[in-house]
Amino acid sequence: xxxxxxxxxxxxxxxxxxxxxxxxxxxxxENGKLYSAYLGIVDTRAGYVNVIPxxxxxxxxKGDKVIGKIIDLAPMNWVVDINAPYYAPLHVxxxxxxxxxxxxxxxxxxxxxxxxxVSNVNELGQVWITLKEQxxxxxxxxxxIKISPFKVPRVIGKGGSMIQMLKDYTGCRIYVGxxxxxxxxxxxxxxxxxIKAIRMIENEAHTYGLTDRVKEFLEENRGESNGNEE
Amino acid sequence: xxxxxxxxxIDDNGLRIDGRLPNQLRPIKMEVGILKxxxxxxxxxxxxxxxxxxxxxxxxxYPKHVQEADKAIVRARYNMAPFSVDERKRxxxxxxxxxxxxxxxxxxxxxxxxxKYPRTSIDVYIEVLQADAGTRVAGITAASLALxxxxxxxxxxxxxxAAGKVDDVVVLDLNKEEDNFGQADVPMAIMPRTKEIALLxxxxxxxxxELTTAMEMAMDAAKKIHEMxxxxxxxxxxxxxxxxx
Amino acid sequence: xxxxxxxxxxxxxxxxxxxxxxxxxGTRVDGRNFDEIRKLTITKGYxxxxxxxxxxxxxxTRVLVGVKIEPGTPFPDTPNMGxxxxxxxxxxxxxxTFEPGPPGEEAIELARVVDRxxxxxxxxxxxxLVIEEGEKVWVVFIDIHVLDYDxxxxxxxxxxxxxxxxxxxxxxxxxxxxxDFSLPVQHYPVPVTFAKIGNWIVADPNLDEESIAxxxxxxxxxxxxxxxxMQKGLCxxxxxxxxxxxxxxxxxxxxxxREIILGDSNxxxx
Numbered sequence: 001x002x003x004x005x006x007x008x009x010x011x012x013x014x015x016x017x018x019x020x021x022x023x024x025x026x027x028x029x030e031n032g033k034l035y036s037a038y039l040g041i042v043d044t045r046a047g048y049v050n051v052i053p054x055x056x057x058x059x060x061x062k063g064d065k066v067i068g069k070i071i072d073l074a075p076m077n078w079v080v081d082i083n084a085p086y087y088a089p090l091h092v093x094x095x096x097x098x099x100x101x102x103x104x105x106x107x108x109x110x111x112x113x114x115x116x117x118v119s120n121v122n123e124l125g126q127v128w129i130t131l132k133e134q135x136x137x138x139x140x141x142x143x144x145i146k147i148s149p150f151k152v153p154r155v156i157g158k159g160g161s162m163i164q165m166l167k168d169y170t171g172c173r174i175y176v177g178x179x180x181x182x183x184x185x186x187x188x189x190x191x192x193x194x195i196k197a198i199r200m201i202e203n204e205a206h207t208y209g210l211t212d213r214v215k216e217f218l219e220e221n222r223g224e225s226n227g228n229e230e
Numbered sequence: 231x232x233x234x235x236x237x238x239x240i241d242d243n244g245l246r247i248d249g250r251l252p253n254q255l256r257p258i259k260m261e262v263g264i265l266k267x268x269x270x271x272x273x274x275x276x277x278x279x280x281x282x283x284x285x286x287x288x289x290x291x292y293p294k295h296v297q298e299a300d301k302a303i304v305r306a307r308y309n310m311a312p313f314s315v316d317e318r319k320r321x322x323x324x325x326x327x328x329x330x331x332x333x334x335x336x337x338x339x340x341x342x343x344x345x346k347y348p349r350t351s352i353d354v355y356i357e358v359l360q361a362d363a364g365t366r367v368a369g370i371t372a373a374s375l376a377l378x379x380x381x382x383x384x385x386x387x388x389x390x391x392a393a394g395k396v397d398d399v400v401v402l403d404l405n406k407e408e409d410n411f412g413q414a415d416v417p418m419a420i421m422p423r424t425k426e427i428a429l430l431x432x433x434x435x436x437x438x439x440e441l442t443t444a445m446e447m448a449m450d451a452a453k454k455i456h457e458m459x460x461x462x463x464x465x466x467x468x469x470x471x472x473x474x475x
Numbered sequence: 476x477x478x479x480x481x482x483x484x485x486x487x488x489x490x491x492x493x494x495x496x497x498x499x500x501g502t503r504v505d506g507r508n509f510d511e512i513r514k515l516t517i518t519k520g521y522x523x524x525x526x527x528x529x530x531x532x533x534x535x536t537r538v539l540v541g542v543k544i545e546p547g548t549p550f551p552d553t554p555n556m557g558x559x560x561x562x563x564x565x566x567x568x569x570x571x572t573f574e575p576g577p578p579g580e581e582a583i584e585l586a587r588v589v590d591r592x593x594x595x596x597x598x599x600x601x602x603x604l605v606i607e608e609g610e611k612v613w614v615v616f617i618d619i620h621v622l623d624y625d626x627x628x629x630x631x632x633x634x635x636x637x638x639x640x641x642x643x644x645x646x647x648x649x650x651x652x653x654x655d656f657s658l659p660v661q662h663y664p665v666p667v668t669f670a671k672i673g674n675w676i677v678a679d680p681n682l683d684e685e686s687i688a689x690x691x692x693x694x695x696x697x698x699x700x701x702x703x704x705m706q707k708g709l710c711x712x713x714x715x716x717x718x719x720x721x722x723x724x725x726x727x728x729x730x731x732x733r734e735i736i737l738g739d740s741n742x743x744x745x
């Protein structure tokens with residue numbers, strides 16, 4: 001399971017993919033041949049040939065939980081940066097509070113960070129998000145960092161194993177948005193360790209034995225009082 | 231082009247002043263993902279050229295009136311550092327930089343699946359840190375790498391390469407002296423898979439045979455440069471394995 | 476691709492609180508001590524075509540400084556002195572918040588702060604740059620090119636400028652004005668910038684810290700322990716005691732930085 005990605009073939013834009021199957025995501029067909037549209041890895045499943053990009057911006061999907069930042073207010077909505085090509089409006093009907101017209105600033109102000117869900121996406125790339133669901137809320141305290149959205153699965157780990165390990169060793173609360181924004185809350189030395197571990201996962205996402213190395217790193221940093229091990 | 235000179239650019243053995251054969255490229259080095267803040271980046275050393283390209287986006291295009299409802303706009307900015315040339319260049323874009331930015335933008339847009347990101351812009355910054363002739367083609371080569379690194383969907387990479395004429399000989403990849411004292415320069419950008427030409431300029435004086443020879447030479451060299459691009463892109467991810475300490 | 480527009484512009488209130496909390500516990504976002512600067516590496520002679528150059532990495536902030544030297548006319552009030560001029564470009568490739576176009580106020584402030592340190596610290600012996608008194612002198616252009624912006628450009632640019640000057644050659648032979656000679660650098664003024672975060676003061680702020688700092692102070696000191704330039708920025712204030720502390724810290728840090736700048740770090744030709 002570890003390093004499964006590493007043995008997969010890396011392809012570049014325009015590279016022919018010599019696998020049989022129907023064109024899936026991240027590939028295109030010309031003269032009956034399949035080509036990659038991305039710098040990515042080939043992933044063939046259920047008869048479809050896909051290329052999973054190794055980098056790029058977050059493209060919202062309905063149902064994704066994302067961490068966003070309020071960047072503007074309007075009388076009936078907030079404008080939220082969810083690290084996608086487009087800003088997402090959060091309408092007053094999509095929050096768990098009853099907001100009077102023009103009173104949005106009382107509930108969420110510019111610079112606030114929220115955990116939200118993508119409620120809809122249209123073909124133009126426009127996105128709507130909601131806070132009306134259990135667990136969605138304004139995030140308070142803690143720290144946020146950003147990683148490539150394509151490395152989110154790696155940070156979460158199989159069945160949440162990686163993120164659980166980070167939590168167990170550091171005592172931090174961690175929430176990984178599908179959009180690559182990660183919220184970490186807990187003792188500062190724990191947060192510093194978590195950030196270093198996440199950077200390590202990000203940089204070595206395609207390697208074998210990553211879980212073991214992260215574990216080793218966390219062991220070394222366990223109980224560090226000042227989190228400064230250089 | 232066209233400056234008169236007594237310098238002999240091709241010697242009696244048919245070698246150029248830097249010792250190259252007519253169809254030989256200068257040494258080229260490429261590295262992908264070198265900047266922290268950009269969404270994608272690349273560094274290309276090509277002869278004495280040192281060029282960084284960075285990509286930001288796609289992001290909602292601003293100001294709003296530049297947005298296109300059905301596609302992303304591609305905005306490349308070619309810029310030379312003041313210390314990149316012998317005579318200090320005044321900072322900021324001159325007419326040449328404006329023109330090059332335009333043709334480079336168009337060349338890059340030709341491979342990008344722009345329809346995937348309506349109303350956005352993809353910004354490409356090409357910074358020439360040291361110039362040694364052929365900056366636009368080296369810049370395009372770097373920009374193509376930075377776009378791939380930024381995860382922008384494209385139907386091909388783009389390879390820049392120039393050929394020209396010096397001392398009545400068609401040569402590949404002109405160096406600075408050849409550019410200054412030669413007879414013609416043909417900068418090109420080529421899609422390596424389909425062989426489509428995404429950028430083509432020419433100045434100087436060439437016969438039809440010379441021009442076609444030059445273009446074929448550049449297109450042939452593009453294959454080699456493309457291999458280097460592919461290797462540089464893949465190396466970024468393989469390097470991450472090796473650097474594990 | 477670890478960063479983009481998300482961290483630009485609006486600063487989450489959360490970030491501010493977190494960094495304050497860390498400071499109250501004696502540490503920083505990247506685990507540094509308050510008086511600890513990020514890893515500094517300097518590659519001199521990075522642009523062989525320039526008369527002098529240096530590529531500076533201060534943590535993830537990366538700045539390239541090039542020096543060009545050309546003959547020119549002296550200013551009427553200083554006929555027996557060469558000319559020093561500093562320019563900075565915040566190239567848009569360095570940050571999602573940098574816009575193309577002519578230098579804005581940030582770039583101008585950056586250039587002037589670096590210039591002031593070099594000029595007031597008499598780094599370059601301008602009197603040795605006269606070709607013909609009142610008629611022709613050497614003009615030294617320092618061009619600061621920001622490539623990757625992760626905070627504290629003043630110091631990265633200041634180190635780059637000094638390093639580039641120390642390896643600059645005056646190209647006299649190109650203009651048929653005698654033999655080339657090393658640019659006469661006689662003093663080594665080094666800036667160190669501090670940010671005030673709550674009631675704490677930290678050296679060499681990174682972008683996260685810089686973006687929530689209330690005040691900023693750059694102090695440039697010489698190898699003789701003299702202060703050559705200061706620049707306070709942002710809307711917050713410092714107390715007198717804080718300024719004293721900052722000056723002392725600047726001298727201590729500056730001495731270490733000076734060793735790195737003067738160290739043997741010329742680019743290897745291969």
